[in-house]
Amino acid sequence: MLLTGLLDDAKCYDMVRQMRWPEKVRCPRCGSDSISKQGHDAKQPQRQNYCCKPCQHYFDDLSETIFAGRHQSLPVWIGCLYLMGLNLSNRQVAHELGLHEDDAQRMCEQLRAGIVAAAQPQQKLSGEVELDEAYVVAGHKGQPDEVKKRGAPRAHAGSKAHQDARRWPKISPRFSG
Numbered sequence: 001m002l003l004t005g006l007l008d009d010a011k012c013y014d015m016v017r018q019m020r021w022p023e024k025v026r027c028p029r030c031g032s033d034s035i036s037k038q039g040h041d042a043k044q045p046q047r048q049n050y051c052c053k054p055c056q057h058y059f060d061d062l063s064e065t066i067f068a069g070r071h072q073s074l075p076v077w078i079g080c081l082y083l084m085g086l087n088l089s090n091r092q093v094a095h096e097l098g099l100h101e102d103d104a105q106r107m108c109e110q111l112r113a114g115i116v117a118a119a120q121p122q123q124k125l126s127g128e129v130e131l132d133e134a135y136v137v138a139g140h141k142g143q144p145d146e147v148k149k150r151g152a153p154r155a156h157a158g159s160k161a162h163q164d165a166r167r168w169p170k171i172s173p174r175f176s177g
């Protein structure tokens, strides 16, 4: 039994939505909360599509997060994040998720690149990532340093680093579902 078989697709999407938009869904381009739902993704039925009414920007639950445009399903990513929190090696992560070790290594690297330490932003993360001490930076496609260097790419992105960094809910080791 693989861990990802125990992770519910709907709950993973719920978790990402809660993390990104604790109150209301907001347009990642202009920040408006005047959003209409546009059905679900054809291949991933839990993935909600949206359209921003003021700026007509189309986006979905994963747009501009580190999970967007990935080959692996969201439960695999969430499972990977969970196992990283247990300080498993890439090899163990691969085994638990039924992945090739190379793929698991790449995913762990991408997740680490998208996670910045909450308490000490300057401190470089080493191999250990404490999930409940970490932020996942949405919208930076795993390149938080680039964003810091360049600053806000769009007018409305104001305090974007702060807005976009959402605290991960602590992932409980007990799977209740």
Ligand SMILES: [Zn+2]
Pocket (backbone or CB within 6 Å): 027, 028, 029, 030, 031, 032, 052, 053, 054, 055, 056, 057
């Ligand atoms: Zn908009």
